[in-house]
Amino acid sequence: MRKKLTIILSVIIVSLLIILALSGFIIDYQWFSEVNYLNVFLKSYKVKIAILIPSFILIYFLIILYIKQFRKKYLLSSNRVIDKITEKRQNKMISIISIIMSAIISISFTNVFWYKILEFKNSTDFGVKDPIFNHDVSFYVFKMPLIESITYALMTIVIFLIIITLAIYFMMKEKDNMISIKSFIKGEESEETKFFAKQLSVLGAIFLLLLSLIFYIKKINLVYSPRGAAFGASYTDVHVTLYMYTIISLFCIAASFVVAFSIMKKKIKPIITTGAFIIILIIAEGIVSGVVEKFIVEPNAKEKEMPYLTYNINLTRKAFGLDNIETRDFKASYGLTQEDINKNKSTVDNIRINEFDQSLEVFNQIQSIRNYYKFYDVDIDRYNIDGNMRQVFTSARELDVANRDVQSQDWQNKHLFYTHGYGTVMSYTNKVGPTGLPEFIIKDIPAPKEGSFKIDKPQIYFGELNENYVIVGAKNNEIDFPYGNGNSENRYDGTAGIKLTPFNRLLFAVNKGSFNFILSNNITSQSKVILNRNIVNRINKIAPFINYDKDPYIVQSNGKLYWIIDGYTTTDRYPFSEPCDGVNYIRNSIKVVVDAYNGN
Known part of the structure; x- marks a missing residue:
């Protein structure tokens, strides 16, 4: 009986742990399905799996x-022989180590590079080329980040392998008091030393x-150099650094063959000479x-840097969308007349x-009504009022449960009863009432049900202050x-x-x-839980690669409330x-519109 109970408890615990591990994924899957962006959610996983599986297989076979x-x-080099039992045990250990290392490397590689690979694969030309290398801007924006990241990652791995190889060698030869770098390179000590020298030659x-x-x-x-008078390659970069980097790059290619050949031939002098050079x-x-910058460029900065300043100005204007500005002259007039005012009445x-x-x-102070409502900020907008376009202040009356007293912040109040804000207020930007307060166009509760500013659904379930999940459709x-x-x-x-x-x-x-999700009697099979109610977090979850304006603003249209966010x-x-x-x-490529009632 005790054994059965132990088994049952173990199964329950394991099941709960599995649910806990997968709960985030399952909830995200359902949430993305709810907001009709399931393809976006699955896309990242499809790409990651498409990268993870082949990279794991490749890395596994390379390691093993x-x-x-x-x-x-x-x-072979040490004239040692191992029996089949030992070999079988070693092979099993090698497989386990290879699987673990492959999993760690492939998962890390996938998490770091999957989005950069997507950018590389789906890059689109900007139609603008840089003036030095004649590459389209897309090469720098979408392709170079992946090339750089992979190069530095490979360099890190190679350095790690060199250190490991040297460490293994010196650990195996620690009994020998005559170890030296020279004897190691020349392979004077033993066949083992020759073997390690060959490994190092490749690395x-x-x-x-x-x-x-x-x-x-x-x-x-x-092209990102900060050296000159403006951002981007300068005179010195183009006429000195560029050529020096090319020479160093080509010399490193030649040096790779010299080093490999020298280690194989047990010659240390070419290696030292190559490294020193x-x-x-x-x-x-x-x-x-430094010399060119100090003695050639600085005394003649205007002449030398002018072409590169021009590149900077032209490409900065293109990058910020300022290259098609129409310039007009407006003559200042100081004699303001009534006729001028009438012409510009709006x-x-x-x-x-x-x-x-x-x-x-x-x-x-006067429109929050209760302490659990709050106006987070005020936005400026324009509405047609009585046939005239008028500038107004508008703000949403959002729920702020955190502002309630501690005794009222129990689970039911936070998630079942106080679930939404209510309506908006609107006032003129250029009018005040008899008491000096703003003149309101929309105010008080309940929201207007008729007129130009009627609101059919004034409840605000999604906003700037909404962080908690809420449960609707309960008893x-x-x-x-x-x-x-x-x-x-x-x-x-x-x-x-x-x-x-x-x-x-x-x-x-x-x-x-x-x-409480299980124990609450208020929750039924028809109840729903609303997640990600903060509108900025909500859209970031769907499209995190866009930078969003930090100040969403609420608008009224056709009896509904909508949030608009610039992306x-x-x-x-x-x-x-x-x-x-x-x-x-x-x-400013995107305008995101979020229904304050439905969140879509």
Whole structure:
């Protein structure tokens, strides 16, 4: 009996652990399905799997082949023989080590590079080429990041293998007191030493080939040089550094063969000479560049740097979309007349006299109604009022549960009863009432049900302050808005939310760490849980590769409330373009519209 109980408990614990491990994925799957972006969610996993599986297989066979060849050649060089039982045990250990290492490397590689691979594969030309290398801007924005990352990753692996090879050699030869680098290179000690020398010859050659590629990358990246009078390659970069990097890169290729050949032939002098010459070239580049900059460029800066300043100006204007500006002359006139005012009545009528901060303070003081409502910020917009386009301040009355007293912040209040904000306020930017307060166009609760600003669904389930998940469609009604000494109630009838089936109740209980999902009598099979209600977090979850404006604004249209958020495509990889706040290319490519009631 005790054994059966132990088995049952073990199964339950293991099941809960599996659900906990998979809960995030399953919930995300259901959420993306709810918002009709399941293809976006699955795309990343499809790409990752497409990269992970072949990379794992390739890395596994490379590692196991390397280790087995390493063992085979070492045994031959040392005249050692191992029996079949030992060999079988070693093969099993090699397989386990290879699987673990392959999994770690392939998973890391996939997580780091999957998006860069997507960018590389799906790159689109900008139609603009840099003036130095004549590459399209897409090469720098979409392709170079992957090339750089893989190159430096490979260099790290090679350095690691060199260190490991040397460590293994010296550990195996620690009994010998006559170990020296010279004898190691020359292979004077033993066959084992010769074997390790051959391993190092291959790794050394690969190291130098990668070093050559790194200097080629450094040459290409001169389009981001900060050395000159403006961002981008300068006179010195183009006439000195570029050529020096090319020479170093080519020399590293030649040096890779020299080093490999020298180690195989047990010659140390060519290796030392080659390494020293590379160091001399690198130092020489710094010295020559400094001399040219100091004695040639600085005394003649305007003449020498003018072409590169022109590149900077032209490409900065293109990168920030400022290259098609129409320039007009406006003659200043100081004799303002009544006729001028009449001609520009719409402008004069919208001259703002109220301020954002003061208006927000007033909204919160007299329109928040209850302490659990809050106006987060004030936005400026234009609406057609009585046939005239008028500038207005507008703000959403959002739910702020955190502002309630601690005793009221129990699970039911936070997730079942207080679920949404309510309506908006709107005031003129250029009018005040008799008491000096803003003149309101929309105010108070309940929201208007008729007129130009009627709102059919004033409930705000998605906004800037909404962080908690809420459960709708429960047995209880939700608090809609305060009414007299009590509250008006509401039941959500929108499209948002994930159905709380028995399995989902268990899933959310484990994921959210709250067994109220299971124990609450208010939750039924028709109940739904609404997630990701903060609109910025919501759209970031769907499209995290876009940079979003930090100030969404709410609008009214056809009886509904919508949030509008500007999305920007940006990069810091545009050649010659002057960086501003960490980016040197930007386009307002996207307008995101989020229904404040349904979240779609």
